[in-house]
Amino acid sequence: MRAHLSEILVLLLAASGQATFAQESHIGGLTGEAMRGKQLYRRYCVGCHGPLGDGRGENAQWIDPKPRNFVTGTFKCRSTPSGALPTDEDLYKSVTRGFVDSNMPSWLPLTAQQRADLIAYVKTFSSRFSEEKAPSPLQVPSESEANQQSIQRGNELFQKMNCWSCHGKEGRGDGPSAQTLVDSRGYAIPPYDFAAGTRFKCGESNQDLYRILMTGLDGTPMPSFANGLTPDQAWDVVHYIRTLQINSKRKWAKKENVQADGSESKRAGEQLGGRAGPL
Amino acid sequence: MRAKIKYLYLGAVATFVLLTSYSAGSRTVTTIGESPAAADLRVTRPDSPEGAVLSGIVKVAGPQPAATRIDMAADPACLKMHPAPTMSEDVVVGTNGALKNVIVYISDGFGNRSFDPPTEPIVLEQKGCTYSPRILGMRARQELKVINDDPTTHNIHPVPQNNREWNMSQPPGSSPIDETFAREEIIPVKCNVHPWMKGYIAVFKHPYFAVTGKDGKFVLKGLPAGNYTITAWHERLGTSTQKIAITANETKEVSFVFEAH
Numbered sequence: 001m002r003a004h005l006s007e008i009l010v011l012l013l014a015a016s017g018q019a020t021f022a023q024e025s026h027i028g029g030l031t032g033e034a035m036r037g038k039q040l041y042r043r044y045c046v047g048c049h050g051p052l053g054d055g056r057g058e059n060a061q062w063i064d065p066k067p068r069n070f071v072t073g074t075f076k077c078r079s080t081p082s083g084a085l086p087t088d089e090d091l092y093k094s095v096t097r098g099f100v101d102s103n104m105p106s107w108l109p110l111t112a113q114q115r116a117d118l119i120a121y122v123k124t125f126s127s128r129f130s131e132e133k134a135p136s137p138l139q140v141p142s143e144s145e146a147n148q149q150s151i152q153r154g155n156e157l158f159q160k161m162n163c164w165s166c167h168g169k170e171g172r173g174d175g176p177s178a179q180t181l182v183d184s185r186g187y188a189i190p191p192y193d194f195a196a197g198t199r200f201k202c203g204e205s206n207q208d209l210y211r212i213l214m215t216g217l218d219g220t221p222m223p224s225f226a227n228g229l230t231p232d233q234a235w236d237v238v239h240y241i242r243t244l245q246i247n248s249k250r251k252w253a254k255k256e257n258v259q260a261d262g263s264e265s266k267r268a269g270e271q272l273g274g275r276a277g278p279l
Numbered sequence: 280m281r282a283k284i285k286y287l288y289l290g291a292v293a294t295f296v297l298l299t300s301y302s303a304g305s306r307t308v309t310t311i312g313e314s315p316a317a318a319d320l321r322v323t324r325p326d327s328p329e330g331a332v333l334s335g336i337v338k339v340a341g342p343q344p345a346a347t348r349i350d351m352a353a354d355p356a357c358l359k360m361h362p363a364p365t366m367s368e369d370v371v372v373g374t375n376g377a378l379k380n381v382i383v384y385i386s387d388g389f390g391n392r393s394f395d396p397p398t399e400p401i402v403l404e405q406k407g408c409t410y411s412p413r414i415l416g417m418r419a420r421q422e423l424k425v426i427n428d429d430p431t432t433h434n435i436h437p438v439p440q441n442n443r444e445w446n447m448s449q450p451p452g453s454s455p456i457d458e459t460f461a462r463e464e465i466i467p468v469k470c471n472v473h474p475w476m477k478g479y480i481a482v483f484k485h486p487y488f489a490v491t492g493k494d495g496k497f498v499l500k501g502l503p504a505g506n507y508t509i510t511a512w513h514e515r516l517g518t519s520t521q522k523i524a525i526t527a528n529e530t531k532e533v534s535f536v537f538e539a540h
Contacts, residue, residue, distance in 0.1 A: 074444050083445025083458075128443075161450055162432040165354065165472040176353035180474035184438045216446050221471035223434035228450040 025088040025120040030112060032088075037121025040114055045122075048103060053125030063103045066187055073128035074184065076217040077202035079137035082224035087134045091119045093203070100199040138214055140207045141231045146239040154240025157233055161225060166191035171244030184219045191221070197247030209238045330501035331529045337383065337495045337511055338376040341539040344515075346370070349475045356431035357408035357473060368413055369477070369515050370539075377495030378537060380414045381513045382465070382481045384488035385499070386520065388507030394485045396420040400457070403468075403480070405433045405449070410468065410478030414514070416488045417480060419463060425449065425456040432472065437480060439466040446471075465512060479514060504529070511535040 025032035041049075048067040050057035055069035068075070077094045078086040095115050098106035107115055123129040144150060158164060158171075166181060168174040173193030183189045192200070202212050213234050216224030225234065346366040351357040371379035400422035404411040408429060417423060425435050427449040435456060436446040442460045449456060460466065460482045470476035481488065489497040504527040510520045516537040525531055 072440075072444070081445075082447055083443040160432065161448060162354070162434075162472045177472055177474050181471060184444055216448075218444055218446065221434070221436065221446070221469075223436060223446040223448040223471070225448045227456060228432065228448050228453050 023120055023124050025092070025116050025123065027088050027092045027112075027116045027119065030116040032113070032116030032118070032120035034117070034120040034124050036114075037117035037119070040110070040118050041121050044107070044110075045118070053122065059103075064187070065099075065102050065183075065189070066185065067103070069185070070122050070125035072219075073126035073132075074219040076219060077212075078215050078218065079211055080135050080215060081138070081226060082216040082218055085128055085132055085134040087137055088116075088119055088123075090134075090137075091122065092116065095119065097203070099201050101201075138211060138226075140210050143206055143210075143238075144232055144235040146235075146242070150236045150239045151243055152240075153233070154236035154238070157229070157237050158240055161228060161237075163237075166221065167194065171195060171241065181221045183221075189220055194241055194244035195246050197245055206235075206238050206242075209241065210234055213237060329528065330503055331525045331527065331531065332498065332500050333502055333509070333523070333525065333531050333533065334496070334498040335383075335533040335535070337378045337381040337491050337497065337513075337535045337537070339370070339372055339378045339516065339537045339539050340376060343372050343376075343539050344370055351408060351473075351475065354408065354431055354473060356429065360407045360429070365409075367475075368409075370513075371493065373493040373495060376536075377491075377493065378513065378516075379491055379493045379495065381491040381495070381497070381511050381535070381537075382414055382416055382479075382488060383491065383497040383499070383509065383511045383535070384416070384481070384483060385485060385502075386508045386510040388505050389485055392485075394418075397486075400424045402426060403435075403478070405429055405435070405470070405476075408433075408470075408473050409476060412490065413478050414490045415478065415480045416490055417460075417482055418486065419461060419482050419484045420459050423458045423460070423480070425458070427451060427453065433470045433476070434472055436469045436471055437466045438469060439464055442466065442482070477514075481512070503527075509533060511537075513537060516540075 023034035042051075046057055047059045048057040048063065049055055049070065050060065050067075053070035055067040057067060060067050073085055075086045075091065075094070077097075078084065078090045080086055080090070092115055095107045095118060098104050107118075110118070164175050165177045166173075166175045168178065168191075171194035173191045173196070175191065178191050181189050181191060200208065200212070202208060202217065212222075213229065214224060214226045216222050225237075229237065346368070349365040349367055351361060351365060368380070373379060396418045401415065401417045402424045403415050404426045406428045408431070425447075427433055430451050432448060432450040434446060434448045437460075438444060439460070441462045441464045445458065447456050460480070463482050463484050465479055465481045468478040468480055487499045487502060489499055491497050502525060504525055506522070506524045508520055508522055510518055512518045516539065519535050519537060521533055521535070523531065523533060
């Protein structure tokens with residue numbers, strides 16, 4: 001009798017395992033599985049993001065900014081065009097990095113495999129992940145020289161592209177539209193204050209800033225500039241906005257380079273924070 | 280032996296339940312699309328001379344809210360294009376309470392019938408730091424072309440509930456932005472740079488919709504005979520619905536009256 005019971009159990013497990021087969025994440029050489037991610041999610045994430053992944057966990061009412069609603073498949077930090085799904089690696093980096101100025105911590109204490117499993121599970125909340133495919137990530141071309149001319153051109157573009165409307169003429173997050181901004185769920189969202197020197201939400205390197213400019217932060221008022229800036233112009237803007245970070249602390253930068261395998265980068269020589277180029 | 284069979288049976292049922300509940304858990308959103316049996320269900324086109332005609336007028340009763348003045352001072356490029364004061368256009372009323380910018384559409388009655396999206400794109404312009412048209416009706420999967428005619432940079436940011444959300448910056452002189460929406464929805468559109476800019480893109484899976492002009496009038500042509508729910512939607516005054524039955528080639532009039540509040 002007992003033998004039959006265990007037979008049935010094996011049958012059940014096999015069947016449910018097959019059902020989740022499509023729900024995987026692929027990060028570098030790691031394969032995350034939703035089945036395993038679910039256990040972790042129930043332990044670490046459910047309090048804020050909720051059992052349905054809609055961002056309505058029991059803690060959600062107390063926290064600001066609000067937890068991400070995974071059901072719509074809209075994510076801030078992506079390497080893909082505005083409106084597209086993020087890559088698994090994008091989500092992995094967000095979980096690893098955490099979100100500064102929010103209740104979302106860095107999940108670096110979990111193993112890389114656990115984070116990969118979590119990503120696989122998070123993707124099951126939105127049907128978009130089974131209907132669409134994340135396009136290939138934006139290629140970040142090699143950086144142009146961060147000289148005075150580039151910074152000057154970046155300054156002109158900052159005016160022309162109306163960056164100042166939200167971020168302010170000096171990048172202090174106090175532009176004329178700043179007070180009117182809401183995210184796509186209707187919650188007030190302040191534009192980034194470059195002068196304050198807090199970390200950027202989606203990565204600290206110049207390459208990250210280039211990517212943020214060109215892909216935008218979906219679900220927020222920050223658009224993609226892929227339609228209006230050439231790669232060289234985007235680098236000029238990156239070089240200019242570095243000069244607005246008058247209080248930036250360089251020490252944050254080193255911790256930020258999280259690799260796909262979860263290890264930290266040894267690249268310390270990159271221009272991260274602080275003033276760009278010979279100023 | 281009987282017990283064994285019973286357990287196997289139970290196991291099979293449990294497996295089935297597990298499998299089905301799992302797929303239900305992945306929450307498939309129904310995509311509006313072409314049904315395989317489309318060919319024999321194809322109906323009269325709105326531009327064809329056949330079919331019924333549904334026309335009418337939308338009015339607003341009661342005291343109308345006064346239009347507020349829009350301050351474009353935040354962007355001198357916008358201000359310069361408007362020597363006269365610009366007024367908000369969220370409620371525009373013509374003579375005898377005729378209500379402009381109401382989208383009137385068939386909200387129910389086509390069942391599973393499907394309609395091919397038109398091949399020609401529909402255009403949304405950013406002109407004088409406003410959207411033209413303010414209320415744009417279009418078809419699911421039709422190409423949307425967004426054009427910036429202004430000497431300033433806009434960002435075009437639709438905020439849908441059931442479609443992909445995107446947000447693109449569009450500087451003066453840049454190429455049009457081409458996008459589509461897959462599902463039916465009335466989507467608010469914003470320019471975060473210019474907070475006064477408001478528009479709506481109404482996406483339908485069928486061609487039977489119209490936006491009222493300043494005379495409050497609308498016409499839906501080429502409608503196949505049937506029972507329908509017809510809805511009038513206004514951005515501030517909400518929605519109003521009516522049920523109608525229409526016979527082949529009939530010409531029918533319906534009217535809607537919104538209460539101002």
